[in-house]
Amino acid sequence: MDSPTRFTLTEHSPALWRVTFNNPPVNVVDSTMTTELDSLLTRAEESGTVAVIVFDSADPEFFLAHYDLSDGDELKWVLAHRDEIHPWSALLARLTSVPLATISSIRGRARGAGSELLLATDIRFGSREKAVVGQFEIGMSAIPGGGPATVLPSLMGRGRTFEMLYGGLDFDGELAERYGYVNRVFPDDELDGFVADFAARVASFDLQTIKDIKRFVNVATQRPVKEYKDQMDAFWAATTRPAQQHVARHLFEAGLQQRSDLERDLPQWVTRFQYRPGPDAQ
Template sequence: MSSEQILYSVKEKVAYISFNRAPANAYNLHFYEQFHTYVAQANQDDKVGAVVINSTSERFFCAGADIKEFQQNSTAENKKMVMRARKALAAIEASSKIFIAQIAGHCLGGGLEIAMACDIRFASTGSYQFGLPEVKLGLMPGNGGTQRLLKLVGYSKAIEILSLGNTFDAEEAYRWGLLNRLSDVENLHTQTFEFATSVANGPLLAVAATKKALSRGTELPLTEGLQLEKELCDSLYDTHDGKEGFLAFVEKRNPVFTGN
């Protein structure tokens, strides 16, 4: 097994960022520095159209911060790690690319915060657990967990989850809207890859504009959100893919998008 805490690879326009820190992918500062580097690498690679974040472990997606190191560190050291985490997750949300979390193991604390920063979450059925247990340590989520959970599941469910810090299973996460898809573990990789390649081979400028409209629109009054949508939509008409989409429809063929 590789000694790298995180692995990076590209397959057919899909980048994979794979957590690889045994036994639980618990992160420290070095882990997050490497993670941030790979997020930036995927964002800067024009050949990458979508990004999947997954794990080499069969039991853990990510257990969150390495508690032993967190306890031993100074407050200043822990704040440095948290700041790196916040920057990495902000880079995911600011990206023009679609990020997909592929989850098939325990997804806890900061690990769930990573998954929630992604645009989409696909997961397998199984007996593993999700949760934000920081309150049990006398803390609260600090890498965006409160705000992203609020947007995904609403206030009532978010405060229920956060105030007790209890764990929950994949079926509950899916029912609450925290997960987009739930499938057998044997099919998870295939379904995630098929979705990612469909996005990566699509009209990437339109996908990026759509992501921007949605992410910024949640913060804007309706009138401002509609204005943003108009500006983004108008910017696509004269693109190659915008013209190709109409032409392919008229010619009754599949469009050939180039991302331009």
């Protein structure tokens, strides 16, 4: 594995690794990050010693903002490979099944693909004051592509899943905990210490036992890979429609994927640019 460019890897011990996302200006997920994370999981599995990977962010405002929506080659790839699962979907499916423990330590905004990565990890802990999670895609006239529609109901229930996906609003740390999205939230100054202690405790246990626990829990909870593909196909289909293109164009003009007020309050900004078909539509 070459040195990653979208995150740093800290090997605390042969059993415990930490992945810290660092992709300025706002930590978007892109094809390079996808490839690098896939290589990381391969290296972890081949090590024979890694028992726990913790995911966190170097940016206190953005854990992972969302997927990179500026890459025009992505749609070209999708159209040319209709029968293949998108690499991001494949990575999420792999992350749910990788035979080790995965823990997210959430500080800052995790929307769209950022939220999808959190949902693919085994355990989610967050900062009470600074964790923000959400699926804003309905505001861009699209379905979330990375599986939330079928992953969230088992965590939050049917009604709360609809609330998140229909509303497209942010959930702060306390609401995310109450709804079952995260395991627990902590005062911000206590989060890092708790996660470090918990991860070290898990990493001290027998790796084969961790693998067995993961395998049997997945029997009851893991979603079929086809669901990931179907939802991603629906997302990319949306990007070819006028409604999504209209919103995306206006968002980029207003500061999408820049360190901006728009990115900080994205669920409110998307409502400004909704598409209304008709002779005056722009």
